[in-house]
Amino acid sequence: xxxxxxxxxxxxxxxxxxxxxxxxxxxxxxxxxxxxxxxxxxxxxxxxxxxxxxxxxxxxxxxxxxxxxxxxxxxxxxxxxxxxxxxxxxxxxxxxxxxxxxxxxxxxxxxxxxxxxxxxxxxxxxxxxxxxxxxxxxxxxxxxxxxxxxxxxxxxxxxxxxxxxxxxxxxxxxxxxxxxxxxxxxxxxxxxxxxxx
Numbered sequence: 001x002x003x004x005x006x007x008x009x010x011x012x013x014x015x016x017x018x019x020x021x022x023x024x025x026x027x028x029x030x031x032x033x034x035x036x037x038x039x040x041x042x043x044x045x046x047x048x049x050x051x052x053x054x055x056x057x058x059x060x061x062x063x064x065x066x067x068x069x070x071x072x073x074x075x076x077x078x079x080x081x082x083x084x085x086x087x088x089x090x091x092x093x094x095x096x097x098x099x100x101x102x103x104x105x106x107x108x109x110x111x112x113x114x115x116x117x118x119x120x121x122x123x124x125x126x127x128x129x130x131x132x133x134x135x136x137x138x139x140x141x142x143x144x145x146x147x148x149x150x151x152x153x154x155x156x157x158x159x160x161x162x163x164x165x166x167x168x169x170x171x172x173x174x175x176x177x178x179x180x181x182x183x184x185x186x187x188x189x190x191x192x193x194x195x196x197x
Contacts, residue, residue, distance in 0.1 A: 021035050022041070024044070025044070027041050027042075027043060027046075029041075030049035032049030033047050033048065033050075033051045033066075034052040036054040037056070039053050039055070039057050041059045042061040045062065046063075048104065050104050051065050052087065052088070052089045052090070054090060055092045055093075056093045057094045057096075058094075060095075060098040061098045061099075063096055063097070063098060063099060063101070063102075064101045065088055065090070066087075066103075068081070069124065070103070084104050084105055084106065086106050087108055088109045089108065089109075089110045089111070091131075092113050093114045094112075094114065094117075095116045095117065097120070097121065097137070098120075099119055100117055100121045100122075101122050103122075105125025109123065109127050109128075110129070112129060113131045113132075114132040115129050115134070116134050117129075117134075117139075118134075118139070120137050121137065121139045122139070123141050124142050124161070125143045126144045127143070127144065127145045127146070128146045130146075130150070133153075134153065135153045136152070136155050136157075139159075140157075140159070141159050142159060142162070145161065145162070146165070147169075148164075151167065151170070152171065153165070154170070154172050154174075157173065157189075158175070158176050158177070160176075160178040163178065163179065164181075166183035168183055168184045169183065171186075
């Protein structure tokens with residue numbers, strides 16, 4: 001497949017990039033990825049083919065969007081990777097910090113409009129992060145996590161796969177969350193209380 005360069009960025013195949021896009025050095029965008037208007041991608045990012053990025057999105061240096069999920073089945077005691085043929089959608093006005101990984105899964109991983117993701121965050125396969133939600137540095141989301149609108153997940157919090165975090169929830173620093181959290185609550189992973197953010 002042909003490679004095309006934009007400065008020192010590399011776009012595979014026949015590129016379709018809006019004139020308003022700003023692409024940094026050593027960025028790779030696979031053929032099939034879709035970018036909206038006013039997208040900025042800083043250097044050393046990798047965007048897989050399964051990714052759709054809407055308007056006014058900013059992705060900082062060193063982030064990887066659309067990488068295969070860490071899902072395995074055991075065959076005779078040997079881990080065998082399962083297919084990850086889903087897609088990643090990043091809606092408008094999302095900001096993603098440096099060294100963030102957002103995995104694709106079987107169906108859809110989505111970052112909804114206006115959510116903000118700090119540096120060093122991992123969003124696993126098939127997650128849904130609600131609009132205007134904040135994920136602070138060190139956050140780890142297991143697969144199939146759903147977070148509502150306007151929530152805040154604090155430094156170094158971990159959320160177990162398939163947990164649902166409601167609208168306006170505050171997940172406190174260093175929390176390990178293994179059960180659903182209702183709208184408007186706060187949690188440190190052990191106790192619930194009203195969010196007073």
